[in-house]
Amino acid sequence: MVTVGIIGATGYAGVELLRILLRHPHVKYIYCSSVSFEGQNIDDVYPNLKGMLGDKCGRVLLSADEIKEKADILFTALPHGIAEQYADYCVKNGKKLIDLSADFRYGTDEATFTKWYKKTWDFPEVHQECVYGSPEMNRESIRSARIIGNPGCxxxxxxxxxxxxxxxxxxxxxxxxxxxxxxxxxxxxxxxxxxxxxxxxxxxxxxxxxxxxxxxxxxxxxxxxxxxxxxxxxxxxxxxxxxxxxxxxxxxxxxxxxxxxxxxxxxxxxxxxxxxxxxxxxxxxxxxxxxxxxxxxxxxxxxxxxxxxxxxxxxxxxxxxxxxxxxxxxxMIKGAAGQAVQNMNLMYGFGETEAIDFVPPAF
Amino acid sequence: MVTVGIIGATGYAGVELLRILLRHPHVKYIYCSSVSFEGQNIDDVYPNLKGMLGDKCGRVLLSADEIKEKADILFTALPHGIAEQYADYCVKNGKKLIDLSADFRYGTDEATFTKWYKKTWDFPEVHQECVYGSPEMNRESIRSARIIGNPGCxxxxxxxxxxxxxxxxxxxxxxxxxxxxxxxxxxxxxxxxxxxxxxxxxxxxxxxxxxxxxxxxxxxxxxxxxxxxxxxxxxxxxxxxxxxxxxxxxxxxxxxxxxxxxxxxxxxxxxxxxxxxxxxxxxxxxxxxxxxxxxxxxxxxxxxxxxxxxxxxxxxxxxxxxxxxxxxxxxMIKGAAGQAVQNMNLMYGFGETEAIDFVPPAF
Amino acid sequence: MVTVGIIGATGYAGVELLRILLRHPHVKYIYCSSVSFEGQNIDDVYPNLKGMLGDKCGRVLLSADEIKEKADILFTALPHGIAEQYADYCVKNGKKLIDLSADFRYGTDEATFTKWYKKTWDFPEVHQECVYGSPEMNRESIRSARIIGNPGCxxxxxxxxxxxxxxxxxxxxxxxxxxxxxxxxxxxxxxxxxxxxxxxxxxxxxxxxxxxxxxxxxxxxxxxxxxxxxxxxxxxxxxxxxxxxxxxxxxxxxxxxxxxxxxxxxxxxxxxxxxxxxxxxxxxxxxxxxxxxxxxxxxxxxxxxxxxxxxxxxxxxxxxxxxxxxxxxxxMIKGAAGQAVQNMNLMYGFGETEAIDFVPPAF
Amino acid sequence: MVTVGIIGATGYAGVELLRILLRHPHVKYIYCSSVSFEGQNIDDVYPNLKGMLGDKCGRVLLSADEIKEKADILFTALPHGIAEQYADYCVKNGKKLIDLSADFRYGTDEATFTKWYKKTWDFPEVHQECVYGSPEMNRESIRSARIIGNPGCxxxxxxxxxxxxxxxxxxxxxxxxxxxxxxxxxxxxxxxxxxxxxxxxxxxxxxxxxxxxxxxxxxxxxxxxxxxxxxxxxxxxxxxxxxxxxxxxxxxxxxxxxxxxxxxxxxxxxxxxxxxxxxxxxxxxxxxxxxxxxxxxxxxxxxxxxxxxxxxxxxxxxxxxxxxxxxxxxxMIKGAAGQAVQNMNLMYGFGETEAIDFVPPAF
Known part of the structure; x- marks a missing residue:
C-alpha cells in the first residue's frame, strides 16, 4: 500500500489521476495540492467527486510542500519547468515521482528540451535518474526507476x-x-x-x-x-x-x-x-x-x-x-493519467493493469 | 457467485449491462443473446469490448432460449412485450429476472399498461410476482423479489x-x-x-x-x-x-x-x-x-x-x-443498466454498490 | 441609404449585426468600434469576414466616439449600463439608436431596471424616448422611434x-x-x-x-x-x-x-x-x-x-x-441582431424583411 | 431568367441547392423532384422551408420526368449511375444539366469510372459533351458547356x-x-x-x-x-x-x-x-x-x-x-451546391458570385 501525492490535482490530468487512484487497491491514501484552489475542497472544484473521497483522499487542497512530505510517490501534473525541484526532493528522500509534463521526457538531452521549451534545467543531476515512462518501450527500466517522465499524449x-x-x-x-x-x-x-x-x-x-x-x-x-x-x-x-x-x-x-x-x-x-x-x-x-x-x-x-x-x-x-x-x-488515460498509473504499477510491482483495466463504454 | 444471462445484449442498455457485469466481483459468467446478431461475436459488434471478455463472458451471441437455461438470473433488455415469457420461465424454474422494458413497471395494473402500450398480458399471473425496481422506493421488497420491473430512465x-x-x-x-x-x-x-x-x-x-x-x-x-x-x-x-x-x-x-x-x-x-x-x-x-x-x-x-x-x-x-x-x-446507468445491477445486488444480498460505485469522470 | 455605426462590433451580437448589414441593400456604409480590439482590423479578429467588407465597411476598428459622429444610426451591442450616453447623443443630434443591451428594455421603469441590474440611470430623460423593439408588440411605435431597446433573446x-x-x-x-x-x-x-x-x-x-x-x-x-x-x-x-x-x-x-x-x-x-x-x-x-x-x-x-x-x-x-x-x-438573429435590423427597417420605412429574409439551412 | 429543375431535391445536396436558388435573382422558378417523397410537399419534408417558397418554387415534389420538360436547366443530385439519361435528354432538347454525382467527373475516361464505380456508361456519347465543373480549372469551358460534372467535395x-x-x-x-x-x-x-x-x-x-x-x-x-x-x-x-x-x-x-x-x-x-x-x-x-x-x-x-x-x-x-x-x-456549398450554382452562373453569363456571395457567420 502506498501513499500518493498529486501536485496539480485540479488540472485535467491531475483530476483524472485522482479518479483512477481512488479505485486503486494498493493506494492507501491520496493527498492533493493545487496552486489555484489551495485551501478549497477538491469536491467543490469538481462536483463529480462529491461523496467519492471516502477515507482514501484528503478533501482540502494543500500546498505542494505539505504533500511532498506525506507521500511515498508524487505525481506532478504541472506546466513544464516546475517538477524538477520535487524530483530532486524525491531522489534525496527515497521517494518516487512520476511527472506528467515534458520535463523528464528527454533523458539527459537538455539541449533538445531547451530548444523547444525555452528553459534550461535547474537540477541537471536528477535527470540522470529519470526513465521515459513508456511501458512498451522501457518496461524493465521503469520497474526500478525513481523518476519517470510520463510521455506526451x-x-x-x-x-x-x-x-x-x-x-x-x-x-x-x-x-x-x-x-x-x-x-x-x-x-x-x-x-x-x-x-x-x-x-x-x-x-x-x-x-x-x-x-x-x-x-x-x-x-x-x-x-x-x-x-x-x-x-x-x-x-x-x-x-x-x-x-x-x-x-x-x-x-x-x-x-x-x-x-x-x-x-x-x-x-x-x-x-x-x-x-x-x-x-x-x-x-x-x-x-x-x-x-x-x-x-x-x-x-x-x-x-x-x-x-x-x-x-x-x-x-x-x-x-x-x-x-x-x-x-x-x-x-487523458493512455495519453496521460492511465499511463502514469501503469508506470506506478510497474515501479511498485503491482499488477500492471491494476485500476486501469476499464472496460471502455460503447457510448 | 451467479451466472448471468443478458437477453438483448446488443442494444444500448444490454451492452452497458455487460460492461458493468464484466467487472462485478460476484458474477461468475455472462451469457449474451441477440436476435439481430445471433451467431456473431459480441466484440465484433462492439469493438470496445475486444480483449475484455476474458473467461467471464461467452463471446458468441446465443439465442435467448439457449441462455435462459444456463443462467441463474436473466436481464431482459428488449422492446416491451417480449419479457413475460422469460419471466414465466424463471418463476417456474427458480430463477430470477430483471426486465428493463416497461412490461413489469405497472404492478398488476394491466389496464394502464395496455392503454399506453397497446398490448395485453400473456402471462398475467407472473405479474403477481413482480416488484418495481426502484431501490429508493422499494428496497426491502426488491431483496426478496424474483421478478423486477426496472424503472424507466x-x-x-x-x-x-x-x-x-x-x-x-x-x-x-x-x-x-x-x-x-x-x-x-x-x-x-x-x-x-x-x-x-x-x-x-x-x-x-x-x-x-x-x-x-x-x-x-x-x-x-x-x-x-x-x-x-x-x-x-x-x-x-x-x-x-x-x-x-x-x-x-x-x-x-x-x-x-x-x-x-x-x-x-x-x-x-x-x-x-x-x-x-x-x-x-x-x-x-x-x-x-x-x-x-x-x-x-x-x-x-x-x-x-x-x-x-x-x-x-x-x-x-x-x-x-x-x-x-x-x-x-x-x-444508461441509474436510468437503466446501473439501477438494474443495483437491484441484482439487493436480490442476492451483495453489497448494494458492488460494480456500480464508479467515480464519475470530470469530462 | 443609411450610414451605420456598430459600437461593440466584436462581440457575438455585434459581429452578427455586421454580417447581416453587409448585405443590406439600404446600408451605404458601416463603421465598427471595439474597446478590446480598437485599431485592429475586424477581419483579423474575425477571419470569416476576410474579403467580405468590400467598400461597404471600414476595416479598422475605431473608437465609439469616432463612429458616433459618422453614422446616421448606431447599434450599441455592449454590456448594460453603457449605451445611455450614446442614446443621449443621438437624441440631441437627430440620430437614431438601437441598443441590444437591457438598458432600454424597461421603458421608464427605472426601479425594476435598477433592482435587477444594480444600476441607476445616468440620462433618465432619454428613456422617455425609447420604444421596446418587439415588432410584434409595438410595430407602429417603432416606426417613429429614435431610441430602441432591443428585446432579450x-x-x-x-x-x-x-x-x-x-x-x-x-x-x-x-x-x-x-x-x-x-x-x-x-x-x-x-x-x-x-x-x-x-x-x-x-x-x-x-x-x-x-x-x-x-x-x-x-x-x-x-x-x-x-x-x-x-x-x-x-x-x-x-x-x-x-x-x-x-x-x-x-x-x-x-x-x-x-x-x-x-x-x-x-x-x-x-x-x-x-x-x-x-x-x-x-x-x-x-x-x-x-x-x-x-x-x-x-x-x-x-x-x-x-x-x-x-x-x-x-x-x-x-x-x-x-x-x-x-x-x-x-x-443571435431573432433573439438579437436580426430583430435589431427588423427594427431598423421599420424605423426607416425599408421593407421589414430586407436583409433578414434568410432561408434557414436544413443543416 | 431561367427555370430550374432539381432532380433529387430531398437529399442533402438537393435541398441545399434549393435553399441557394430560392434567393437567386436570375432564377424564375424551381421545380423539385424526389423518388422517396414524390407527391409530398417539400416544406413538410424540410420544415425549415416553411413559408420560404413564395411564388418561386413548386411546393409539391414531382417526378423527374415531369420536371425535366419544364426546366431550362436540370440539377441532378442523385446516386451515381442515374444522371446519364437526363443528360442525354438535355443534350437532345437544347437544355443544360449540372450533375452532382460522379457520373460526369471523368471526362471520357469510362475505364476509370467503371473501375471505381462498378458501372459502365449507358450513353457514352453524352460524355463527349461534359465539362468538369471546377471554375478554377475550367472556367472558360464551363461557360459554353451543356453538361457539367460537378466536382466531389x-x-x-x-x-x-x-x-x-x-x-x-x-x-x-x-x-x-x-x-x-x-x-x-x-x-x-x-x-x-x-x-x-x-x-x-x-x-x-x-x-x-x-x-x-x-x-x-x-x-x-x-x-x-x-x-x-x-x-x-x-x-x-x-x-x-x-x-x-x-x-x-x-x-x-x-x-x-x-x-x-x-x-x-x-x-x-x-x-x-x-x-x-x-x-x-x-x-x-x-x-x-x-x-x-x-x-x-x-x-x-x-x-x-x-x-x-x-x-x-x-x-x-x-x-x-x-x-x-x-x-x-x-x-455542402463549395463542395456541392454552391459550386454547382457557380457553374450555372458561368454557363448563363450571370455574375459568377450571384446568390453564393454569402458572408460566412462567425458561429
Missing amino acids: YVTSVTLGLLPALKNSLVDVNTIIADSKSGVTGAGRNPSMTNQFCECGESFSAYKVGNHRHQSEIERNLSILAGTKANVIFTPHLIPQNRGILSTIYAPLTQSAAGTIAAEAEKRGCTPDEVVRDIYRKTYENEPFVRVLDAGVNATTRVVRYSNFCDIQVYVVNGGKMLEVVSCLDN | YVTSVTLGLLPALKNSLVDVNTIIADSKSGVTGAGRNPSMTNQFCECGESFSAYKVGNHRHQSEIERNLSILAGTKANVIFTPHLIPQNRGILSTIYAPLTQSAAGTIAAEAEKRGCTPDEVVRDIYRKTYENEPFVRVLDAGVNATTRVVRYSNFCDIQVYVVNGGKMLEVVSCLDN | YVTSVTLGLLPALKNSLVDVNTIIADSKSGVTGAGRNPSMTNQFCECGESFSAYKVGNHRHQSEIERNLSILAGTKANVIFTPHLIPQNRGILSTIYAPLTQSAAGTIAAEAEKRGCTPDEVVRDIYRKTYENEPFVRVLDAGVNATTRVVRYSNFCDIQVYVVNGGKMLEVVSCLDN | YVTSVTLGLLPALKNSLVDVNTIIADSKSGVTGAGRNPSMTNQFCECGESFSAYKVGNHRHQSEIERNLSILAGTKANVIFTPHLIPQNRGILSTIYAPLTQSAAGTIAAEAEKRGCTPDEVVRDIYRKTYENEPFVRVLDAGVNATTRVVRYSNFCDIQVYVVNGGKMLEVVSCLDN
Missing part, C-alpha cells in the same frame, strides 16, 4: 503506432508524417478564447503546424527505436469532442521491406496489410493495453474513450510502398 | 426528484410539471432519420408532447408516493449529446407546507431552499446513489455521466409557493 | 410564445412557467471556465434558477400584454450547441377559456390544440417572422438557425386545463 | 489546395498525401448505423482507407494539372460536426523548387512559407472564392461554413523539402 499515439515497424526495420524514418487529431481536453483547463465552446463547436482546424513541441519528443522516440535519426512532419488538429487522439501516420516502407511484404502476401494469399498486421500483433502480443485491430475495423476514438487502450489499424498503401497506420487512444 | 429522474417532497407531503400532486431533457442514447440503437447525427447535431426540440409513455409510469409512482392520484404534465426533449437526463420539475407547495417552510426559514435565518434541501438530505441520508447538491451548485448531466448517481438540486420559487427541483442522472 | 421566445394567448385572454398569468434552453453563444464571447468546450460539451444544466435577469423583462412584457401583473417562473438551461433558444412554456388556461376551447373542439371535431393553433395563426397572420407550426411538427432549434424566424407549436394538456407552448428561435 | 478541397503548386511545378506528384476530414453531412441523408448521433458523437475515425472513390477523381485532377500521372494516398476521416471538410496535404517539393524557394526566402528575408504563399496568392488573385490565408491564421472549417469559400493555408516543412497545405471548405 500525441507522442504516445505516434510512438505506439510505429514501434513494431521500427523494431522490425520496415520503414524509412527520414520522412515520417504524423497527422494527428485531438479532442479539446488536450488543451488543458485554463479558460482561453480558442477553447471556448463556440470557437470549437462545429469546427475543425490544424494548429501549430511545423512547430508543436511534441514533434521533438516523437522524433526522439522514433530515433531511439530506429537506431538512427528520425525526421517527423507532425501536424496536430483540434476535433470538436472532449476526449481522444487519433494519429494517421504515413511511413515509407524500405524497398527491402516492401519486397518482403509483397512476397509474403503472395505466398500466403493474403493482403500486404495482413502481413504487417501479423508483425504488429507479434510485437504487441504481451502488451495489455495495445490492441491491433482486425481487418475491416476502423480505429475510432469513441471505442477507446475512458480506457487505457491504444487501438491500432495498419494498411499498406501506394502500391505497396507506404505503410499507413491509424493509432488512437484516450488522451 | 425519465421516470427515475422525476421520481427521485419528488420522492422526499411527496413523503413529506410538501406538494400538491394535481399539476406537477416535469420538463425533461435526454441525450440521444435514450432513443436506442436502431438507425432512424430522427437520430441521425445531422438531424440531432446543433439541434434541440421537444417531442411526443402530451403523449410519451413514461408519463403513465411517472404518474403511477407519484400517486403511490403521495397516496393519492397524481397528474403530471410530462414533456421530453432531445439534447445533442450522448448521455444524460435532466428533469426540471415544478410542483406547487401546499399552502400548509409553504407556510411551514417560510416560518422555518425565518426562524433559522436561511433561505426556504435550505429548509427543503435539509428535508431532502434527511430523506436520502442513507441512499448510496442520490446526492442532494449544496446551495449554488447546478445539477449537471456531465457530472453524473458514467456513474449511478442521481444529483438533485432544490429551489423554492414564485414567492415561496412553488417547489422547483432539478434532477439529473446518466440515462 | 430568452424574452423574445417567451413573449412571442404567449402573445396570442394573452391578447385573447386565454391564460391566467399568475403562475406562468417558462422552461428555457439556450445554446452557448447566448453567454457571449468573453472566455470563461463555464463556457469552455470541455465544460459545456456533452453537458446540460439549469443555471441561475429563480434569479436570471430576463425574468423581469418577461414579466414586464406579459404584464403589458395581459393588462395585469404577471408572475413568471423562469428557468434557463445551457444546451451543448452554438445557436438556438427553445422555451417550453406552461400557462394555465382560464376556466372560461378552457371551456370555450373544449366546446369549440367538440363542435369542429378537432383537437383542442387545433382550436388554439387557429387563434395563434389568426394573431400572427401578418407577421413575417413568426411561424405557427402544423400539428405533428416539433419546434426545433436547428430548423430556425440562421434565420429570423420564431417557430411556435401549441398544445393543450392536463385534460384541457393547461396551455403548453414550445417556442424557438435563433438567439 | 473532398476532391475540391485537395484540388484547390494543390492547383497553384502544380501549375507552378513546385511539387513531385508521385507521392501526394491527402489526409482529409469531413463533417457528417458528407455521408448523405439515408439513415445508417454509422451516421447515428451516438455513433458519431464524441468520435473520430478514418474510414475506407486506401479505397475511397474520390481518390481516383483527385488523381485525375492532379494529373491534368501536373501534366503527368499523379499518385495520391487519400485518407478520409469523419469529424463529429455537421458541415465542413479540411484536407491536410503533404507534397514533396521538387529539388529545384525547394532550392528556388529557399533562395528567394533568403533574398527577401522572409520564411519559405511566405514565398509559396505569394505564389498561391498570385495564382488565385482573380478567384472570387479562394482565400489564401495570412501567416499565423489557421484554416478552420467553422470559418467557411455556409459560404462558398475555400480557405487555404500553406507551409514549407521538413527542412524546406515538403509543401504542406491545409485547405478547407463547406462540403
